[in-house]
Amino acid sequence: MSKKKKQIMLFLYYSKHFSLKPIKTKQIVVCFDGLFPHGGLVDRLKGIVSFYLIAKALGYDFKILFDTPFELDVFLQPNAIDWKFKRSNVKWHPTKTRCLYFINNFNANPLAVIKKSNASQFYVYANIDYSKSIFPELNQDDLEKKWREGFNQLFKKSDFLEEKLNTISTEPFIAFHSRFTSLMGDFKDTTSKKLSAEEKNRLCDVLLQIINRVKAEEQQKAYLFSDSINFIKHIKQQVEINTIEGNPFHMDNFEMRSGIEGHLKTMIDFFMISKSKKVYFLKVKPMYNSSFSKYAAIIGNVNFECLEV
Template sequence: MTFKKLKQFLSKKKKKQMLFFHYLKYFSLKQPKQKQIVVCFDGLFTHGGLVDRLKGIVSFYQIAEQLGYDFKILFDNPFTLSTFLEPNEVDWELKRRNLTWHPTQSKCLYLVNNFTAIPLQTIKKSKANTFYVYANIDYSKATFPELDTQDLEQKWRADFNALFKKSELLEEKLNEMTSEPYIAFHSRFTTLMGDFEDTTHKVLSVTQQEQLSKQLLAIINRVKAESNKSAYVFSDSINFVNYIKQNTAIKVVEGNPFHMDNFSKSSQLDGHLKTLIDFFMIANSEKVYFLNVKPMYNSSFSKYAAIIGNTEFQVLET
């Protein structure tokens, strides 16, 4: 066994132990009348950002629908999901006090960053009644192999809207933003600009940061001139957001970009609110442009916002 495989094996074993001792606290012989899937975001594991969590949620709602299972979401870390997104057509909210765990009838599935899993088949073959799922992948293609990309996006959008409606707080904040048409530019730097903690570690020099910012601004100005529309820039880098503010009249959403897996600052609700505002601002735009110039990183944040908003999406690399 290679060192990498040994590390993966030990990590998987450790997570199984964590799950066992975590759910042992909820031991109960009482079981739900209907089989159910519960997608969990309870601080036990990292999941990634907002969209990673939404991928896991929608994927397992789709699986629950396919199998005729009840569907619930336990999302109370790093904030309570219903603070921003409330149940719409589906009564999905589950509190910790309502958790039950049975040694043979409950099953935990840890699928974070597991791109090869086919969870529909895993759950379908299992004899368990309750499935506690930790996931951050969009499995819709594996669940619906007969659908093309356009149909998958349409279904994802419909299922998201069946699950969620904006809370009064989120709706109020979005209504304060703008009523005029605009295009949206989105960029993901992670650690490149030296202002963001993430799973990556590369930081550009000050000179490289400035060169990349100038290159991106040139692209933004060119596209904006061609579209002749108002524009907003969204980014995970406060340094780039500030650069845009200082060098153009292009609009930004005020506030500091924030990552949901930053547990040390999980009490900062305003940071999470900004993430939701950015997401729905992008969804409500006339067109979405994702800036992906080397050595920048890919992101599905604006792609899924465009899917929800049924908005045209384009990647700009030069």
């Protein structure tokens, strides 16, 4: 979709909420309303935390409109600030409101864009971690600390999510995570490449060797997290390893609608990884990168290592 078409879509949507009522408080609203594909859980959290940090730096009010494909507060509740924002609150002033589309815009500097604008209210669509451009003076460790603090100021787990997590053993464990997207033939994602049966077996054998080596070194209980249920089943047949029940599910996989249980699985995986003693991300060619376990490790303040072959 072209940039011009996106701008037209935004104008047509927000102009329906036309209002000349004065905007008294400067405000940033990060939106996940289904108007565009927004990405998976971590992509959404990147956008949320980035613009919370911007709002905090500028002294703006901060809100989150997140009702697609579920209401965010089912899983994550406001912690230090009340960020809830409903569609019924949407208002569009012709000169004081501005819509900003930053999805997959890695080169943008949204802090500078907002500071230069004469608008008072911003509806933002974003899925990038902009902390480096917000705090260029900080090193990686300090950036991660800043991100973790922002996340914790925004969110606490809902009772529903906490209860589900509490049913799982808290015995110390290490976490393995992998991302295949379509490679193992589970589902279509942003990619469509599928491996042959021989290629799948060869890849699984390499990954199994890595898992066995790390398990032998760590001598710890281990959990395996992956977007491929086929891979999980294959590994469980070969080695003793723990997994979380349910099928992996991507929030923007519109061809595969899921009830709340599918999204609960994503949340449980994420926060379980954050509780681990150490996170190992498995990446053997032609597998794909993922920020899922990296940001879970940041939230949990646990060590993260990418095992790349």
